Each structure stands twice: as structure tokens, then as C-alpha cells.
Amino acid sequence: xxxxxxxxxxxxxxxxxxxxxxxxxENGLPILxxxxxxxxxxxxxxxGVLMSNPWHYLHRMSLFRLLIAATDPYMGSxxxxxxxxxxxxxxxxxxxxxxxxxxADPTGASSCGAETGDRMCISTHSWWACVNYYxxxxxxxxxxxxxxxxxxxxxxxxIPEGVTxxxxxxxxxxxxxPDLITKxxxxxQGLKAANLSDASDLEKRxxxxxxxxxxxQASMAATAACSARQSYYSSSEVSFANSWQSSADFVxxxxxxxxxxxxxxxxxxxxxxxxxxxxxxPNIADLSTEENNTLRIFAWMRSTNTMLGGTLVNxxxxxxxxxxxxxxxxxxxxxxxLNPGFAPRTLLSIVTSATGC
Numbered sequence: 145x146x147x148x149x150x151x152x153x154x155x156x157x158x159x160x161x162x163x164x165x166x167x168x169x170e171n172g173l174p175i176l177x178x179x180x181x182x183x184x185x186x187x188x189x190x191x192g193v194l195m196s197n198p199w200h201y202l203h204r205m206s207l208f209r210l211l212i213a214a215t216d217p218y219m220g221s222x223x224x225x226x227x228x229x230x231x232x233x234x235x236x237x238x239x240x241x242x243x244x245x246x247x248a249d250p251t252g253a254s255s256c257g258a259e260t261g262d263r264m265c266i267s268t269h270s271w272w273a274c275v276n277y278y279x280x281x282x283x284x285x286x287x288x289x290x291x292x293x294x295x296x297x298x299x300x301x302x303i304p305e306g307v308t309x310x311x312x313x314x315x316x317x318x319x320x321x322p323d324l325i326t327k328x329x330x331x332x333q334g335l336k337a338a339n340l341s342d343a344s345d346l347e348k349r350x351x352x353x354x355x356x357x358x359x360x361q362a363s364m365a366a367t368a369a370c371s372a373r374q375s376y377y378s379s380s381e382v383s384f385a386n387s388w389q390s391s392a393d394f395v396x397x398x399x400x401x402x403x404x405x406x407x408x409x410x411x412x413x414x415x416x417x418x419x420x421x422x423x424x425x426p427n428i429a430d431l432s433t434e435e436n437n438t439l440r441i442f443a444w445m446r447s448t449n450t451m452l453g454g455t456l457v458n459x460x461x462x463x464x465x466x467x468x469x470x471x472x473x474x475x476x477x478x479x480x481x482l483n484p485g486f487a488p489r490t491l492l493s494i495v496t497s498a499t500g501c
Contacts (some may be wrong), residue, residue: 175239233402274370
């Protein structure tokens with residue numbers, strides 16, 4: 145009998161993946177990328193301190209642009225193209241949150257982020273914006289501390305008056321979230337070390353992606369600090385948000401190479417608006433078949449893993465224990481999330497019968 149994950153090749157050959165062409169990029173880059181800061185001096189500097197405002201979309205997106213530019217010299221093993229860095233998945237996610245209305249004030253008390261208000265405003269009440277803070281500001285602060293952004297320039301994030309539950313400097317974030325900062329520091333240190341290594345590009349890529357997803361999952365764990373903000377959303381949106389978070393466990397285990405091409409493929413079927421009370425996939429009339437399917441699969445993966453007491457994710461992680469099995473796992477994930485004809489029980493059968501390395 146072949147390894148269960150070898151069935152992936154058969155599934156790929158037999159399936160046809162159809163995905164709606166949602167707009168996630170402009171000229172092949174994240175939304176409004178051309179309007180972001182191309183160098184540190186384009187951001188506000190007060191008394192010698194870089195003072196970015198992560199509550200403005202262009203400022204927060206600028207952090208990603210500067211971060212990618214700073215790390216690209218160490219990303220040669222990721223591929224020959226300028227968009228092969230795994231970090232590209234993060235600004236694409238922020239762009240989707242903007243266009244889907246998830247960065248707007250969910251309380252309705254202000255016009256921050258609303259179509260009729262300041263679209264560039266990121267609400268401090270938004271759960272999605274809060275979660276994203278740990279994937280944008282924290283990695284940027286860590287990169288600055290590790291010297292990747294050039295000469296040591298003190299960095300501090302602006303924060304709206306009266307908002308007290310966000311760390312704004314490396315030191316503050318390291319105190320509040322030591323594991324999170326440690327993992328991002330390790331990622332950048334690993335990037336530098338890999339650049340000097342004699343290992344093959346395949347081995348370097350796998351190692352770098354492993355460090356990246358460890359940092360990513362540390363950020364995800366830290367977002368528990370955002371949980372109170374879920375009270376502003378419908379039960380349908382909260383269910384989707386929780387399922388979206390849970391899906392990251394599966395994605396992280398395969399060391400998903402989140403370059404622009406692959407990230408766009410996976411994000412295109414995400415729901416293009418905030419879900420309302422009563423929205424229930426796969427029967428949400430104003431969402432596409434692909435969006436409904438994504439919501440259905442996310443919910444199934446989370447509910448099944450919960451029902452099995454976390455066994456599904458644990459077995460999946462144990463199975464993804466080598467470069468070869470992780471590659472097969474990535475192919476399987478594409479089928480799960482992108483092929484509406486893929487039966488969820490097939491995943492359960494494959495994973496529960498897997499034997500690992």
C-alpha cells in the first residue's frame with residue numbers, strides 16, 4: 145500500500161479546480177501597494193523615532209513593503225522571482241480585509257473604514273484589524289530590532305488616544321508576548337544563517353518556511369488578546385473567524401509557501417464581505433459557489449477537529465514530518481480548499497490512516 149498522502153497525486157489528476165476571479169491585487173501586487181512607503185524616511189519620524197501609524201491602511205501596508213524589501217536579499221532559496229517570499233501572504237491578507245470591509249468599525253459608532261467614511265482608517269474595534277496587528281506590527285518591530293532595516297532607528301507605533309491594549313515598541317511587546325517576539329527574532333536570525341549555509345536550496349527553503357510558520361503560529365496564539373472584539377460581530381462571522389484561525393494549524397504544518405501566486409490562489413475564495421446573522425454556507429445567495437465552499441470546508445475542519453478532541457490536527461502535524469510529506473500535504477490542502485467536489489470525509493480518511501515518516 146502506498147503512503148496515504150500519495151493519493152494526492154491521483155486526486156489532483158482527477159479534479160478540476162475552479163475559482164472565482166476576485167480582485168486581490170493591482171498590477172500583480174497587494175491592494176494600493178504603489179501608494180505605500182518605499183523607504184523608512186517616507187514614514188513619520190519624530191525626534192529621531194520612527195512613528196508609523198498602523199491605524200491607517202497605507203501605513204500598515206508600508207510596514208509589509210519595507211519588511212519584504214529588507215528580507216528579500218536572504219530569500220534566494222525561495223525561488224527566482226521577486227514575489228516568492230512567504231511574507232507576501234501577509235499584505236495580501238490585509239488587502240482582503242480592506243476590500244471585504246473587515247477593517248471598518250464593526251460597532252457602527254464611527255465611519256472609520258466605512259465605504260461612506262475614511263476608507264483608509266483601520267478601526268481599533270475591528271477584530272480582524274486587531275489580529276492583523278500581530279502579523280504586521282510585531283514582525284516589523286522584530287525586524288528592526290534584528291537590524292534588518294538598516295542602522296538602528298528607534299521604532300514606536302502611534303496609537304489612538306484612549307486605546308491601551310496594544311504594545312507599541314519592541315521592548316513592550318517582548319514583555320507582553322515574549323514567545324511571540326522570540327519566534328520572529330528566530331525567523332530573521334535563521335534567514336541570515338541560511339543565507340550562509342551550504343545546504344541545498346530545497347533544504348534552505350524548508351528550514352526557512354519552518355521558522356516562518358513557527359513565528360506565524362506564535363502570532364496567531366497571541367491574538368487571544370483580541371477575543372473581546374468578536375462581540376461586535378454576528379455569530380456567522382465569529383464562526384468563520386474561528387474556523388479561519390483553526391485552518392492555520394493545517395496550513396502551518398505543511399510549511400505552505402505563501403508567495404503571491406499561491407496566496408492569491410488560496411485567498412480568492414474567501415468571503416468578500418462581513419457575514420451577517422443567518423448566513424449559512426453553502427446557501428449564502430450573494431456569495432459565489434467558491435466562497436460558500438470555503439466557508440463550508442473551514443467549518444467542517446474545525447468542527448471535526450473539535451469533535452475528535454484535537455486529534456485531526458495532531459495526526460496531520462505528525463504526518464507532515466519530512467520535506468516529502470509536507471509537499472504532498474500542500475497538494476492535498478489545495479484540493480480540500482479549492483475543489484468544491486472534494487469530499488471532506490476523504491481528508492478524514494487519509495489523515496486518520498496516515499502513519500507518518
